[in-house]
Amino acid sequence: MTARAPGRLETAVRRRRGRSVPAPLLIPAVVGVVFLVLPLAGLVVRAPWSAIGPALAAPEVGQALRLSLLSATLATLVSIVLGVPIAWVLARSTARGRSVLRALVTVPLVLPPVVGGVALFLVLGRQGIVGSWLDGSFGITIPFTTAAVVIAETFVAMPFLVISVEGALRAADARFEDVAATLGADRWTTFRWVTLPLVAPGIGAGAVLCWARALGEFGATITFAGNFPGTTQTMPLAVYLALQRDPEAAIVLSLVLLGVSLVTLLLLRDRWLGRSGAPIA
């Protein structure tokens, strides 16, 4: 994974080659970075900075921001609990049908999120296959609740974690697990005490990706969870609706979301990935 520290040999080779980047790589890389950064710069340049203070003070914004952070974090936790085992099965199990399983699990990556939201309705909605049973037997209805936000975000974001952790598992040195097995550890003990620590940075990276995707989730959320301030209106929904009425307010809200997610990711990076990330930086 990207977080792995370079070995001594790698570092030595890199030093000898010097720091020059070949032009066929450098030029597209620069164009690519400009392409990615320019729209953000546009937001910053066009932002009505004087309006940021009042926007932050508006209760709806705080509400939406809190809901966004909470639901994205819950969605990430659910994704870790369910997604890491999926990744393990995909990377380590020898059962047949794994490629089919992988394709199924990654479907939400290609599915337009709005369609994902409708699909969630068909299963968990009042008229849905599972939802009608929940409603009839327990009086539980999921749509238009904060739980629906978390479900929609998990549906869309979990594949990012699964793919990322599966990659980490494949890259991890399987010999450690083999040694644990020869010392008498069963597969669960090996997973718990050898595999998990080994791929922890990969899980961290996957969780960050998953969290970021969940934080920006729009289509599945607005379809399945609806939009109500305080209950289901996350920041992306607030931004979209502000855009209908007052594009400046939408820019302000976007910058708030951008700033909060940047700060969070930087803090997490220091916390989780700092040790191995430092020598590269």
Add this chain to the structure above:
Amino acid sequence: MTGTTRLRTAALPAVLAAAVALAACTPTTDDSSATSASSADRGRLAGTLTVFAAASLTDVFGDLGDRLSADNPDLDVRFNFAGSSALATQIVQGAPADVFASANQPQMDVVTDAGLQSGNPEVFTGNVLEIAVPAGNPGSVTGIADFADPDLTLAVCAPDVPCGAAAATVFAAAGITAAPDTEEEDVRAALTKVQLGEVDAALVYASDVRSAGSDIEGIEFPEAEKAVNEYPICALAAAPNAAAAQAFVDLVLSDDGQQALAAAGFRPPPA
């Protein structure tokens, strides 16, 4: 429904004649009620006509566009249907449009404030809210007062979009505090929730109920009259095809255009 179809079929020859007449008298006159059709003028319009229109007009304007191009075989009529605010933004940003039809006055103001209109925008139709319920009305909704019932699952439009502003007016007129479960991003999203049976009722436009078909029932209510949405239309100053633009505006304002709108659930503009 059958009555509607019959009406439309019967009106067609008259519309064709009117469209030809309108095409003939533009752009030298902006008299929209010209009736002196002359077959010699048939097919005078050519090129491409680009109409930017509110999403709720999709079906009706599509029909009217077909009529215009049937009379003018060299004319290619193209539509850009979207939310009015998105369209207004596109026009201000320089999109090459000939005609703009907005679902409310504020979005037309965005265009006129930028001085992009040709002549004054005219209100050509209106739309009122109606209660949409799933077929069979599982929530036993009877009127606007049910929107204050916290036990029902209810959808309205967000206050930021025109149908949500209209909903707020209607609730105020009815003297109720609404208890919606979701504030939808546009009227079609609210309608979808009804079609999926996920809400007991939603406040949408009468024209949406008409277009949705049999899986939705509409309930009219008197307070809807307090919030009639007015739709203005105008040709644009920078129109690449000014003659066709004026012909389309005239067609929409003509009796036949008005009949087509009425058949689709729209109501006549306030006098």
